Amino acid sequence: MNTSYILDSPFYVFYKKHYCLQCNQLLDVRKVNKVVNSKSLEAKNFDFACGDSSLYGDVKFFYHMFFCIKCEKYFSIKEVKDNERYLRYSKKFIGSSHSEITKKINNDIIKKKVLSYIITFVVMALIFLFLKDIKFL
Numbered sequence: 001m002n003t004s005y006i007l008d009s010p011f012y013v014f015y016k017k018h019y020c021l022q023c024n025q026l027l028d029v030r031k032v033n034k035v036v037n038s039k040s041l042e043a044k045n046f047d048f049a050c051g052d053s054s055l056y057g058d059v060k061f062f063y064h065m066f067f068c069i070k071c072e073k074y075f076s077i078k079e080v081k082d083n084e085r086y087l088r089y090s091k092k093f094i095g096s097s098h099s100e101i102t103k104k105i106n107n108d109i110i111k112k113k114v115l116s117y118i119i120t121f122v123v124m125a126l127i128f129l130f131l132k133d134i135k136f137l
């Protein structure tokens with residue numbers, strides 16, 4: 001069986017403190033693994049890319065999750081990130097309803113995506129102009 005190691009946001013996971021979504025206990029980082037089939041529904045949550053090609057069939061993924069010793073419950077990195085962002089926004093916009101805060105978060109995610117596309121485009125354009133200038137192209 002193929003195996004794949006995922007190292008998602010190492011700085012966020014190992015150097016910052018995170019707390020349980022339910023009881024506020026300091027969370028542990030645990031190494032977990034899961035066999036996912038490339039044709040299954042949850043395959044979209046895992047990266048089957050492998051260099052230039054991609055993995056097929058059953059793949060064993062090794063990755064990290066947060067674990068609360070009090071609740072005996074695992075949380076994904078995304079869950080903890082989303083929760084922390086939600087708490088940040090609800091502090092910033094005190095008095096806003098749950099749906100207003102969710103809307104603000106989604107709007108900001110879109111804004112950041114658009115901005116990163118623009119930056120990528122500008123950088124590519126500058127590189128292109130630079131290479132053209134020194135007659136590489």
Ligand SMILES: [Zn+2]
Nearest residue numbers: 020023068071
């Ligand atoms: Zn807990």
